[in-house]
Amino acid sequence: MAHFDPSTHPHRRFNPLTNEHILVSPHRTKRPWLGQMEPPQSSNLPQYDPKCYLCPGNIRSGGQTNPNYDNTFTFDNDFAALLPPPAPSPPVATHPLMTVEPVQGGCDVLIFHPRHDLTLARLKVEDIIRIIEEWTRIYVVRGSQEGIKYVQIFENKGAMMGCSNPHPHGQVWSLSALPTLPAMEMESLLKYSMSDQTESSAPRGFQGTFHRRPCLLCEYAHVETTMPEKPRVVLKNKDWVALVPWWAVWPFEILLLPYKRHIRSLCDLTATEKTSFADILSKVTKRYDNLFSCSFAYSMGLHQRPVPSSPGEETVEDEDVAHLHLHFTPPLLRDASVRKFLVGFELMAEAQRDLTPEQAAEKLRACSEVHYLDHID
């Protein structure tokens, strides 16, 4: 019988962060696509758009006027999905299968830069450092508010990913509950941290050296960055690695994380780690845009310690098992107009992908780190 070839034979991989399987069907990339084509993701935007409600000096849909901000600008979402306390308590559930719990919080919109046309891929590294500083500030401020249990930083980029304004911006939703996915990840990290890794027959990583307990993500990043061949690594710098994870669902999904030491949250980053973070964010997003010569759509989200550790906190808490990381989930599959639909089987049964993570990483490795529009200028 033939030798197993992961780029030919269907197989299933396992995501140890979410405990979910992924069906990999690499031979499917050969099929012709007769379905929906995505409209062009234009990169040709004006520097200032008088009709944009995020540009400096313009009026927002809520009626307020934006200041003439110089770098980032954060404001309360005019249509927030979470509202501040006090909120009335829901009644006791009428049936154990129909439970309801109150939730409170706040939603911030973070404009990345005054320029309407400059996405992360086109901003200077020093501008990205300002965004990281602003993420850190919001994480600390929101995370210290009474009752807040989780601060979710994310960006929806591109109309295809539900973004309603191309002016580069992200969001932060902070809430009084630990949401489903971060809760699942925290549980996996905690379980791993309590397991006795020395008993396993696996090659030993370096976890334990920088942290009192074994860390799943320290270990994973270590293994990926120290293998003889590094088939899933897209790029790394002195502190960070961007890779297509073994268990990637989206075609060009990326997991971006610090690999040198256990970093729980934005608050743990040194000044040089912030600079190298900005550097890798810039390079990853440039490669993304260059992959299909378009403004590459994605959702991006940051997972870290649910809220900052309180000052003076001495003991290692369960929440310290968190390891700062970012997920990029971009939908495009073959070119700027053909996306992967996660529907049908994926919604009803399990995630499925058409090219291997190793093939995706190889394509991203082949991309330039000079933005394709900068060649034209």
Add this chain to the structure above:
Amino acid sequence: MAHFDPSTHPHRRFNPLTNEHILVSPHRTKRPWLGQMEPPQSSNLPQYDPKCYLCPGNIRSGGQTNPNYDNTFTFDNDFAALLPPPAPSPPVATHPLMTVEPVQGGCDVLIFHPRHDLTLARLKVEDIIRIIEEWTRIYVVRGSQEGIKYVQIFENKGAMMGCSNPHPHGQVWSLSALPTLPAMEMESLLKYSMSDQTESSAPRGFQGTFHRRPCLLCEYAHVETTMPEKPRVVLKNKDWVALVPWWAVWPFEILLLPYKRHIRSLCDLTATEKTSFADILSKVTKRYDNLFSCSFAYSMGLHQRPVPSSPGEETVEDEDVAHLHLHFTPPLLRDASVRKFLVGFELMAEAQRDLTPEQAAEKLRACSEVHYLDHID
């Protein structure tokens, strides 16, 4: 403080089938939508399209010619995500965080009807009965094949849901593993079946009467259909109920299930239950089309006993806790061109919805069961 109003105050609900939370932010429906508009979902298709690879007598992309079929027609997917055995075994995992397992199976395409323009919403009930018969046949045939652990029946309808051909058809993917979501549901059903419901303080349902063990879905359907007001029920007939579940994620999500007795799979259905199944499928899909006067896009999937019980099997097995049900996950939110994007917060943190399940059910209850195109004819 104000009284709690689920259609005003953000809250979280819990899905006992998947153990996931849903953030409900009903006040969000008020926000203006400036994002992507969906192209019209035309219902004006020809009865026969010479270029369609699913129409009778036409040539498929794989080169085969379709017969001149009269009702349903099933064939092996020309670009199957799962391949039949034998397949070479993957090597032993090099690291416990990077595991791989082999998977085998087959993918069927099921054309619903020779007419290119007749979706479930426009087919006669007797034609839908034929589809149910065909689902049953495939479930039995595939489910009896060596090594098959799960038979997933589903339909992607509409370009918006990744469907590449408007000729009405569904798919069946059968595989040698229990996929992530059905596995999760089975686990929840099993756990519930072993819990001692008599100890709970909840109002008592009828579970236990028709089945040896308590069934989460029997109980849930019973409670929803016997409440004084039935805020989430869209419609029911003598055997089946269609409701917007307490824990719905998609704006007009529907859970469709038999509520009179515990039915494990398509194989358990009596002839009259098949007829009433076809009847409710017809009515649900007509209401969907009428909601926004368009051919309503969705993914639909059937969950049941992973494979049929083998003949002569006497003991109640763990798999008998399965209760046949269908999920409909349609993306449209406000009208035929504005969809809900499950991105950003939803991908990184947890599901979020903008209108309550009760509001969605009310809108679907207000829809006619005469298809809007039949008014025109």
